[in-house]
Amino acid sequence: MLRYIGNRLILAIPTVLIVTILVFLMLQFIPGDPAEIFLGENRSTPELLAKVRTDMGLDRPLYVQYTSYMWNVLQGDFGRSLNNNRQVSTEILNRLPSTIQLTFAALAIAIVLGFSLGIISALKHNTWIDSLAMFVALLGVSMPVFWLSLLLIFLFSVRLNWLPAIGQGGIQRLIMPAFALGMLSASTLARLVRSSMLDVLNQDYIRTARAKGLIGRTVVIRHALRNALIPAVTVLGLQFGQLLSGAVITETIFSRLGIGKLYVDAILNKDFTTVQGITLIIAVSYVLINLIVDVSYAVIDPRVSYE
Amino acid sequence: MSLQFTKRMSVSLLLMIVMVMLAACGAPAATTPAAAPTSAAAEPTVAAEPTTEAAATEAAPDAAATEAPAEPTEAAESTAESAATAAPAEAAATAAPAEAAATTAPAAGSAADDSVFTYALAGTFDKLDPNATTFSRVGRVALHIVDPLVWQSEPGVYEAGLATEWSANADATEYTFKLREDVTFHDGTPFNAEAVKFTFDRIVDPETKAQTAFSLLGPYKETQVINDYEIKVVFNSSFAPFYNSLSTSYLAPVSPTSFERVGAADWGITEVVGTGPYKLESFTPDSEIVLIRNEDYNWGPAFANATGPSKLSKIVWKIIAEPSTRIATLESGETNFVEEVPEIDFSRIQENPDFTSISVPQPGSGHSLMMNQQLPPMDDLAVRRAIQLASDKEGMIATIWNGIGEPGCGPITHATYGFDEATCSMYPYNVEEANKTLEEAGWVDSDGDGIREKDGTKLTIGHYYRAEAAVSSQMADYMKADLAKIGIEVELNGLSQSGYFDAVRAGKHHTQNWWDTGTDPDVVRILLYSKNAGGGTNRNNYINEEMDKMIDDAAGESDPAKRVELYAAIQKKVMDDALMVFYNDPMSLYAHTNKLENPIMYLGGNYPYFYGASLSE
Numbered sequence: 067m068l069r070y071i072g073n074r075l076i077l078a079i080p081t082v083l084i085v086t087i088l089v090f091l092m093l094q095f096i097p098g099d100p101a102e103i104f105l106g107e108n109r110s111t112p113e114l115l116a117k118v119r120t121d122m123g124l125d126r127p128l129y130v131q132y133t134s135y136m137w138n139v140l141q142g143d144f145g146r147s148l149n150n151n152r153q154v155s156t157e158i159l160n161r162l163p164s165t166i167q168l169t170f171a172a173l174a175i176a177i178v179l180g181f182s183l184g185i186i187s188a189l190k191h192n193t194w195i196d197s198l199a200m201f202v203a204l205l206g207v208s209m210p211v212f213w214l215s216l217l218l219i220f221l222f223s224v225r226l227n228w229l230p231a232i233g234q235g236g237i238q239r240l241i242m243p244a245f246a247l248g249m250l251s252a253s254t255l256a257r258l259v260r261s262s263m264l265d266v267l268n269q270d271y272i273r274t275a276r277a278k279g280l281i282g283r284t285v286v287i288r289h290a291l292r293n294a295l296i297p298a299v300t301v302l303g304l305q306f307g308q309l310l311s312g313a314v315i316t317e318t319i320f321s322r323l324g325i326g327k328l329y330v331d332a333i334l335n336k337d338f339t340t341v342q343g344i345t346l347i348i349a350v351s352y353v354l355i356n357l358i359v360d361v362s363y364a365v366i367d368p369r370v371s372y373e
Numbered sequence: 374m375s376l377q378f379t380k381r382m383s384v385s386l387l388l389m390i391v392m393v394m395l396a397a398c399g400a401p402a403a404t405t406p407a408a409a410p411t412s413a414a415a416e417p418t419v420a421a422e423p424t425t426e427a428a429a430t431e432a433a434p435d436a437a438a439t440e441a442p443a444e445p446t447e448a449a450e451s452t453a454e455s456a457a458t459a460a461p462a463e464a465a466a467t468a469a470p471a472e473a474a475a476t477t478a479p480a481a482g483s484a485a486d487d488s489v490f491t492y493a494l495a496g497t498f499d500k501l502d503p504n505a506t507t508f509s510r511v512g513r514v515a516l517h518i519v520d521p522l523v524w525q526s527e528p529g530v531y532e533a534g535l536a537t538e539w540s541a542n543a544d545a546t547e548y549t550f551k552l553r554e555d556v557t558f559h560d561g562t563p564f565n566a567e568a569v570k571f572t573f574d575r576i577v578d579p580e581t582k583a584q585t586a587f588s589l590l591g592p593y594k595e596t597q598v599i600n601d602y603e604i605k606v607v608f609n610s611s612f613a614p615f616y617n618s619l620s621t622s623y624l625a626p627v628s629p630t631s632f633e634r635v636g637a638a639d640w641g642i643t644e645v646v647g648t649g650p651y652k653l654e655s656f657t658p659d660s661e662i663v664l665i666r667n668e669d670y671n672w673g674p675a676f677a678n679a680t681g682p683s684k685l686s687k688i689v690w691k692i693i694a695e696p697s698t699r700i701a702t703l704e705s706g707e708t709n710f711v712e713e714v715p716e717i718d719f720s721r722i723q724e725n726p727d728f729t730s731i732s733v734p735q736p737g738s739g740h741s742l743m744m745n746q747q748l749p750p751m752d753d754l755a756v757r758r759a760i761q762l763a764s765d766k767e768g769m770i771a772t773i774w775n776g777i778g779e780p781g782c783g784p785i786t787h788a789t790y791g792f793d794e795a796t797c798s799m800y801p802y803n804v805e806e807a808n809k810t811l812e813e814a815g816w817v818d819s820d821g822d823g824i825r826e827k828d829g830t831k832l833t834i835g836h837y838y839r840a841e842a843a844v845s846s847q848m849a850d851y852m853k854a855d856l857a858k859i860g861i862e863v864e865l866n867g868l869s870q871s872g873y874f875d876a877v878r879a880g881k882h883h884t885q886n887w888w889d890t891g892t893d894p895d896v897v898r899i900l901l902y903s904k905n906a907g908g909g910t911n912r913n914n915y916i917n918e919e920m921d922k923m924i925d926d927a928a929g930e931s932d933p934a935k936r937v938e939l940y941a942a943i944q945k946k947v948m949d950d951a952l953m954v955f956y957n958d959p960m961s962l963y964a965h966t967n968k969l970e971n972p973i974m975y976l977g978g979n980y981p982y983f984y985g986a987s988l989s990e
Contacts, residue, residue, distance in 0.1 A: 098871020102878075105582065114579055150499040151638055152658060160657065216697050223705040231701050232693055321693045323660040331497075331659075334841075334870050 071361065078353040085349040086342055090132050093338055100124065100148045100336040122148050135342060145339040149332070154343040157328060162347065164234045165324040168247065168316065169309045171240050175248030176255055176305065181298075183252070184259025185291065191264060199256065206253030211312050215246040215319040232321035243320040247312050251305040258301055262294040269293075295366050303359035307352060488988040489687040490969070492981075493699045495713035497659045497692050502641030503622045504576050507584040509890065512622045513712075513980050514662055514690055518559075519625035519647030522550060522569070523616055525976060526676040528790055528892075529933065531616050534674060535564065535626060535648065545611045545931060552602040556672055558628035559652045566604045570596040571629040573606065580637065589618035611929045614893055621976065625649075648672070650683040650984040662690040677973060679985035688983060700964070703728065709969055709988065710981065714962040716775035722964045731963040732777070733978025734788035737890035738900060739781040739958040740848065744884050746952075747914040750832060751883050755814030756861075757951035761800035762807035763859045764852070770957050773847045777962070781955025783944040784897045788958070788977065791894035791940035796948040807859045818860050825860035833862040834883035837876050840867030848886055848956070878908040885912055887953070892977045894940040895928050900953065913952055920946065 101118040119125050123134070138145060144154040187199035222242060223231035233239050266272065267290055275285045314326030325344055332340035363370045498508035503515035522536040531539075538551040556564040573596045576586045592609040599605055606615070618624055631646035645653045650673060651664035670682045691708060693699040696715040700722065702708040714722060714730070723730045744751045744760070751757065766780035779787055782797040811817075816825040816832050825832040836852065838845040846867060853863040863884075868876060877885050889896060898905065903921050905911035923946065927939035947953065961978050968989045973982040 096869070096871060097875040098869075099875075102874065103871055114582075117579065118582070146638065150658070152642055157658065216701075219698060219701045219705075223707070224701050227705055230707055231698055231705055232691065232707060319695045319698055321660075321691065321695065321698055323657065328659065336871055 067361070067364065071357065074357050074360070078350070078357075081353055082346065082349045086136070086345055087132065089341060089345045090128075090338070093333075093336060093341060094128065096333070096336060098336050100338065103335050104149055131338075135339070139342075139346065144343045147332070147337050147340045149335040149337040149340070154339050157340065158325065158343050158347060161323050161325050161328055164322055165310075165313055165317070165326060167234070167240065168243055168313055168322065168324065169306070171244035172248035172251065172309050172312075173302075173306065175244055176251035176309075177302070179248070179252035180255025181259055183256035184298075185263060185286070187256070188260045188263030188267060189286065196260075200260070203253040203256040206249040206256075209249070211246055211250065211315045212319055214249060215243070215316060218242045218246055219319070234322045234324075239320075239322075243316045243322060246319075247309060247316045250312065251302075251309060254305065255298060255301065259294060259298050262297050263290060266290045266293045292366060296363065299359055299362055299366065303356050306355045310348060310352075488685050489689060490685040490710070490983065490986075490988060491689045491691060491708040492983075493702055493708040493711040494690050494692045495696070495699065496694050500641030501645050501653070501656055501662065503625060504572060504586045504627060505581050505583045505641065506586075506623070509585070509979060512585070514664075515625070515645070515647070516622040516649070516975065516980050516982055517651040517664055517688060517984065518645055518649045518653055519622050519627060520556075520649050520672065521622060521625045522552075522619045524674040524676065525617065525620035526674070531620065532675050534620075535569075535672070536619075539616075541615075545613045545615070545929075546608045548606045548608075548615055549599075550604050550606070552604070553672060554602050556648050557669065558631070558648055559646045559667060560628050560631050562628055562630045564626065564648050565601050566598040567601075568626045568629055569604050570598055571632075572626045573624070575632070576624070586623040589621065589623050591615065591618070613929060613931050614895060617893060622980075651688060654687075660692055664688045664690070673984050677982070677985035678971070683984045684987040685983055703964055703966070706966075710963070710965040710972070712961075712963055712981070714964050716777045716962065719775070719777060719962050719964075727967055728964050729967055729969070731965075731974065731978075732960040733963075733974060734779070735786055735890055735959050735961050736789040736892045736977040736979075737786055738784055738887060738896050738955075739778075739786045740844070740886065740888045740956045741781060742852065742884050742954040742956065743887050743900070743912045744953060745880060745882050745912065745914050746916075747880060748883055750827075750830070751834070753814065754951060755810050756816070756832070758800070759807040759810045759859055760856065760861070761951050761954055762803050762810065763855050763861075764800075764954050764956065765802050765855055766956050767802070769848070769851050772851065773844060774957060774959065778957040778959045781958045782948075783955060784900055784947045784953065785894050785940070785944065786958035789894055789896070790892070791937050793937075793941040793944045795941065796944050799948050800951075804858050811859060811861075816860070823857070823860060824862045831862065832860060833864060835864045835866055835881070836884045837866045837868065837873060837882040838886055839870055839873045841869065845886055852884075877912050880907070880912075880914055882912065887912070888959070890977075890979055892979075894936075894943075895924075897940075897943055897947070898924050898928070901947065915952055 099119075101115055101122055101124060104122075105115060105118055116125075123131060126134075135145065142155075144158070146152060147154055147157065183199045183203055187196040190196050190199075219231045219242065222229040229242055230239050231242075272285060272289055275289045280289075310326070313324055314330055316322070317324035317326045325347070328340065329344045329348075331337075332344065494510055494514075496510065498510045499506060501511060501514065501518075503512055503519060506512070506515075521534045523539065524532040524534045526532050533553075535553055535556060536550040537553055539548065541548045550569075552566060552569070553564070558564055558568070573590065573593065575581050576583045576590055577593055591612040591614065593612075594607045594609045597605040597607065608615070625647060628646035631644055632640050635644045642656065642658065645656075650667050650670045652667050654663040654665045656662050664687065666683050666686045668682050671680070673679055673681075673683075691702075693702060693708075696713065697718075699708075699711050700714060700718045703711045703722075704725075719730060719732070722728050742760070742764075744757055746752050770776060770778045770780065780797075782799075783793065785792050811825055811832075814827075816827045818825045820826070834856075836849055838849045840846060849863075849865050849867065853865060856863050866876065866882075876882060887900065889899060891899075899910045900913060901911055901915050901917075901920055902924055903911070903916045903918070906914045906916050920943070923939065923943050927936060927943060930936040930939055963974075963978075963981065965972065966988075970987050970989055972986045973984075974980075975982040
């Protein structure tokens with residue numbers, strides 16, 4: 067198992083490298099010159115433009131720009147933003163905790179809500195409870211994140227005055243954005259868990275378990291859920307990416323300082339250093355999350371082995 | 374096996390919970406980044422060559438444009454108040470007019486209370502450096518950290534700021550200032566002539582890459598230090614708008630000592646030191662700015678009706694880009710003052726007795742359409758006139774701005790000094806007349822496809838706009854529908870910010886939108902001056918020597934009455950030649966809690982000012 071994890075981690079290095087190269091190349095295809103964007107209109111004389119390009123290092127060949135950037139990164143220097151000259155590492159570190167907090171809180175909500183809705187509706191199959199749970203799930207899938215966010219703010223901040231609408235720090239400021247963000251994943255998960263639970267509950271071994279006289283809870287948790295878990299966990303790993311991109315919207319609406327918004331702004335400004343810094347972080351975390359998912363297969367399903 | 378499984382499950386569950394908790398604990402973070410200044414320096418390769426070209430500062434780096442109202446023109450969020458005679462504090466406050474004027478009750482002395490005041494900013498900005506920024510938001514915040522040399526209490530009326538006396542020579546090329554001798558910067562260093570010289574010299578230094586401030590300094594040559602508290606500012610040519618420039622926060626002196634200690638790279642991020650009523654406590658980029666009262670402050674402007682330190686002990690500026698959230702925070706009490714209130718929410722706020730809403734007609738150039746004269750068929754006067762006549766301005770304002778604003782008449786808005794009514798009646802909405810104009814010019818639809826042709830060329834124009842800006846997209850759609858009625862086909866090219874700039878700077882556009890704030894009629898220079906064509910802000914690519922001369926003459930005229938006449942002539946020529954379509958002269962919309970007393974809407978409403986303001990219980 068450890069060897070498997072080690073191998074995967076080594077394989078992650080080229081993956082991350084390729085991602086950064088691709089993003090770097092893609093940025094070159096976006097129209098616009100970072101130096102011109104930085105300068106605006108007013109003083110965009112050819113001389114000043116040339117100077118800014120030199121300051122930014124844009125006058126060097128592409129491969130030199132890329133390799134010197136990566137070399138600096140290896141030494142722990144993420145550089146300064148091309149657009150506002152702030153330290154990229156500081157900018158990212160200031161925002162990362164808030165985004166991680168939001169993403170994991172949303173993930174937690176997705177897991178708790180998704181599994182409970184899914185299991186309940188599978189157990190109460192074809193009753194009104196099932197219909198209600200699936201209706202909630204349908205709502206969750208259909209509601210755009212921004213709309214749900216605004217509704218939450220309207221209800222809990224403006225009308226009831228229970229929760230602050232903006233900012234980060236403390237559980238109070240986390241509930242609404244996490245719920246808005248997690249709702250979509252929760253709903254996807256609920257529908258998935260329900261159908262795979264139904265699948266499993268109809269299997270012979272469940273009937274056998276019941277025939278053995280095991281109590282309901284044991285049958286559901288140890289026999290049914292465990293087998294229904296595999297597809298759900300796979301989807302959960304993929305949901306992580308969705309949560310990260312959803313974070314852009316939630317962070318904007320709830321005015322949270324986060325990676326998502328920084329990323330979008332940096333792309334629009336062709337702020338290469340900032341984009342690469344965040345790309346690295348996201349690529350690494352995506353690789354790690356998927357590794358965790360793969361490893362968890364072995365934990366959940368003894369038939370899967372990485373020995 | 375079952376048991377083993379349960380164990381594993383609980384272990385992984387536990388892990389998950391720990392991770393979530395870890396994440397939750399490590400969350401808030403984010404204070405002012407303390408970054409080591411690196412050598413972003415290098416030798417200046419370009420000599421400081423201040424041109425006379427005015428404020429052409431289109432906010433290219435305004436990434437916030439994605440959420441903010443965001444015209445492609447976005448100039449408004451960045452532009453220099455070009456020159457003299459700013460529009461005043463007379464805001465058309467819809468609920469409580471008195472509060473918008475600079476004349477409210479004195480509120481005796483400085484019964485300094487401990488109220489924290491929270492202001493909702495509509496978007497982010499680059500650095501909190503008034504001398505280098507492109508964002509008027511920075512000017513708005515910085516006005517509380519720095520003091521200008523002179524204040525402008527009413528259009529063209531100047532009051533003592535850091536300068537106590539001032540005079541200019543006859544041709545307005547040399548200005549002399551006597552400075553206050555009792556002022557210190559927040560870092561304890563004295564304010565003096567050297568500080569002013571340092572500030573101005575830094576603005577024109579190419580290394581600073583200053584934008585708004587650079588434009589405001591016009592044909593700056595040098596600052597001569599006469600003695601510790603007396604300076605002479607010298608220009609290469611006449612520069613009458615200088616006092617107006619000085620009355621903004623963009624030219625306000627900052628502490629040379631602090632700048633040299635912090636270094637160019639981090640100045641404006643970790644530290645900003647001025648002489649103003651508030652000190653910078655912390656700045657978290659893209660999130661919030663915290664200012665605390667300067668207890669030593671004793672040199673505020675007379676029109677603020679206050680003395681000594683400010684009453685509000687702390688001002689927190691929160692950046693809330695999403696308009697709906699911004700207004701929600703006012704309603705929930707999380708903020709006390711909101712800028713850029715969405716038009717759609719404005720009437721609701723007006724009706725709410727807990728809030729005061731303020732609408733101030735914007736000085737500058739309204740929401741408009743630039744037409745690239747270098748690209749046929751926009752060089753055809755008949756086509757441009759037909760587009761004027763076919764534009765349903767009232768309908769557009771009702772649809773896009775929820776009825777807030779006034780149909781535009783010419784290159785400067787109704788609220789701008791020098792505005793002339795005469796052009797308002799020139800192009801009434803008249804589809805028939807527009808069709809007739811095109812027919813007479815030889816544009817006819819011979820093949821019956823609904824699009825006119827002339828000499829085998831279809832009357833098709835390419836409109837470029839920033840797709841992520843809601844207002845721009847709506848204006849583009851509306852225009853397409855308007856022009857379809859007269860047989861002009863509009864191809865819509867909605868692009869990202871950088872793609873948009875690439876296209877319009879290269880002159881690929883037939884049309885694009887524009888919008889800009891500025892308190893002086895010299896904003897026409899941005900739109901129409903030859904030197905600003907060919908990739909600059911004159912995306913009309915209008916090159917006309919006669920117009921250049923008219924603009925220069927008007928800017929150099931010191932007699933106010935004559936100046937107004939000269940600008941009337943310019944406005945007439947712009948509309949005679951049908952150079953641009955002016956759709957909407959918009960309003961700046963603000964709202965605040967009724968508990969706020971005595972805020973001042975400085976410089977035409979662009980700069981709410983809170984020295985002298987207080988929060989009642």
